[in-house]
Amino acid sequence: MKxxxxxxLLFLISAMVPFGCSSTxxxxxxxxxxxNYASYIAPDAxxxxxxxxxxxxxxxxxxxxxxxxxxxxxxxPGYDLIFPADYMVKIMVKEDLIxxxxxxxxxxxxxxxxxxxxxxxxxxxKCSLPYQWGTMGIGYNLKVTxxxxxxxxxxxxxxxxxxxxxxxxxxYTFAGVLIYLGFDPNTTNPEEINKARDLxxxxxxxxxxxxxxxxxxxxxxxxxxxxxEWSGDIFQVMKExxxxxxxxxxxxxxxxxxNMAIPKGxxxxxxxxxxxxFVLVPEVGAKISNFTHFGTPNKLAIETGLIDPQxxxxxxxxxxxxxxxxxxxxQDVGNATALYDRAWTEVKASAGx
Numbered sequence: 001m002k003x004x005x006x007x008x009l010l011f012l013i014s015a016m017v018p019f020g021c022s023s024t025x026x027x028x029x030x031x032x033x034x035x036n037y038a039s040y041i042a043p044d045a046x047x048x049x050x051x052x053x054x055x056x057x058x059x060x061x062x063x064x065x066x067x068x069x070x071x072x073x074x075x076x077p078g079y080d081l082i083f084p085a086d087y088m089v090k091i092m093v094k095e096d097l098i099x100x101x102x103x104x105x106x107x108x109x110x111x112x113x114x115x116x117x118x119x120x121x122x123x124x125x126k127c128s129l130p131y132q133w134g135t136m137g138i139g140y141n142l143k144v145t146x147x148x149x150x151x152x153x154x155x156x157x158x159x160x161x162x163x164x165x166x167x168x169x170x171x172y173t174f175a176g177v178l179i180y181l182g183f184d185p186n187t188t189n190p191e192e193i194n195k196a197r198d199l200x201x202x203x204x205x206x207x208x209x210x211x212x213x214x215x216x217x218x219x220x221x222x223x224x225x226x227x228x229e230w231s232g233d234i235f236q237v238m239k240e241x242x243x244x245x246x247x248x249x250x251x252x253x254x255x256x257x258x259n260m261a262i263p264k265g266x267x268x269x270x271x272x273x274x275x276x277x278f279v280l281v282p283e284v285g286a287k288i289s290n291f292t293h294f295g296t297p298n299k300l301a302i303e304t305g306l307i308d309p310q311x312x313x314x315x316x317x318x319x320x321x322x323x324x325x326x327x328x329x330x331q332d333v334g335n336a337t338a339l340y341d342r343a344w345t346e347v348k349a350s351a352g353x
Contacts, residue, residue, distance in 0.1 A: 032271050033058045035068065036083040037213070037258075039236065040132070042291035049278050055271065063212040064169050072097050076265035081272040086257045087171075087330040089128045090121040094332075098127045099262040105273040108280035116257055116297035119329070128259035129276060130297035132232070132289065135319070135327065136172055136254040138247045139216060139234035144225040145245075152180035152249045154226060156199070161206035163225040165218055168210040170344035171330055172254060173200070176228055179252050185328055188336035197343040204351030219244060230256075231317060232294035246316050252326030257297070282306055293317060 038061040046057050060079070062068045065088040071077065072092065084092055092098045103109060109117075109129055116130045140149055144160070155164055155176070166173045175185035177196040187193060200207070208224050215227030220237040234246040260276045262269055278284055285298035286306035293311060295318055301307055311317050319327075333340070 029054065029056050030268060030271060031056045031058055032081065032268055032275060033060070033079045034081045034083075034275075035060050035062060035071075035079040035263075036081075037061060037063075039233070040083070040258075040292055042287045045279075045284055045287050048284070049275060052278075053271075053274065064167075066169065069097075072263055076263045078267070079263050080266040080268045081275060082261050082263050083131055083258050084128070084261055085330070086119065086121045086259065087332050089259050089261060090332045092261070092263075093122065093127050097264055099264055099266060099269060100126050101129070101262065101276075102270075102273060105270060106277045106280065108277045111280050111282055111285070111298050111300040113297055113299035113302075119257065121329070121331070122259070128261040129280070131258045131260045131279065132292060132294040133255065133257045133297055134231040134294040134317075135248055136167075136176065136228065136256065137231060137234075137249060137316070139219045139227045139229045139237075140245050140247065141219065141222070141225040141243060142245050143243050148245060149226075149247050150250045151247075152176055152251055154247075155180075155228065156203050156206070158206055160225050162208050163223075164207055165209050165211045165215045165224045165227040166200075166207060167215070167228050168212045170340050173210070173228065174340055174343070175254050175330060176249075179249070179254075182251075185254060186331045186333055188333050188339070190339050193336075193339050193343050197347055200347045201350045207351050210348065210351075230294075232292045235293035235311075235314075235317065248316055248319060248323060250326075252328070254330055255324070255327035256329065 032055055034057060036059065046059065050057055065085040068082060068084055069088055069092065072082065106129065112130060116133060117125050122128045138149060138154060174193065174196050177199055178185045178187060178192065181195055181199065183192045211218060215229040216233040216237045218224045219227045220241050231246060234244065238244045260279065262272045266272055279288065280298060282298055282301040282304055283306060285296050286301040289296035290308045290311065296302065296307060302312065315323065
């Protein structure tokens with residue numbers, strides 16, 4: 001639920017037109033302020049929208065949905081469009097941090113696959129629409145593993161000691177460990193959460209680091225040999241490094257849907273809805289997914305053959321139905337969030353690097 005080359009490219013695009021004014025300086029140019037992950041949109045999609053609508057896009061980035069929430073919780077600093085994860089949408093709607101969408105301004109929502117809409121975190125998609133989806137799995141160095149891996153057990157294998165990275169994210173890291181232990185990744189049972197905590201602490205000496213969504217870079221550079229990461233992030237670096245692989249663990253994993261939403265206080269709400277509608281054009285949605293190597297929720301983009309065939313036939317990017325049966329979305333666990341936070345603090349104090 002995303003990453004340095006793209007940041008550089010987006011910076012160059014942003015630098016082409018002075019912030020907040022037209023290239024001629026004749027009149028004020030509208031600015032759409034976006035808050036999203038890095039490496040999570042095709043740079044030429046940004047340029048296309050700017051050119052077609054004579055606007056400027058200011059593109060800021062965050063590391064995870066918790067960071068997004070923390071910033072918006074203090075009051076919208078000026079963003080018009082945000083990209084929260086599934087479970088975070090529910091939290092932000094509940095806390096009145098997201099505006100309802102005017103679906104009449106987003107006719108291209110009809111292009112979305114029913115599989116990815118009307119989810120429990122936002123019934124009826126009143127406040128969000130899906131952007132990209134994917135899985136959390138294990139990126140690994142084939143030269144070290146000597147072949148494919150297929151289990152969360154590899155993340156606790158001492159032969160990879162000092163070369164294993166987990167996400168610096170309590171809910172996702174605990175989810176992987178809980179699934180490995182046979183528990184629900186959305187459990188609210190303190191004993192189960194503590195068992196996951198204890199397993200991480202027990203294996204603290206083989207953990208190289210908890211990283212903020214940069215595991216793919218460490219893997220690519222040889223700093224780690226296994227990393228818990230998002231599917232598309234690994235496939236982005238695999239394009240240049242054939243020694244890397246990605247596994248959806250046999251025990252199951254987390255499937256995520258990142259979403260487009262408008263935060264409370266957005267100045268350019270209609271322009272944000274125009275951008276959402278633009279993303280849902282099949283050609284644009286395909287352009288984004290072909291760049292990020294995450295799954296598209298745009299059914300028409302798939303049906304019209306716009307998705308990279310190599311991606312489409314890759315079961316690690318577009319898993320078969322039987323694999324989906326072992327995947328779960330993270331959910332808002334309510335008051336149990338404090339249990340995860342407490343357990344995570346103990347993990348980081350003991351094993352964090």
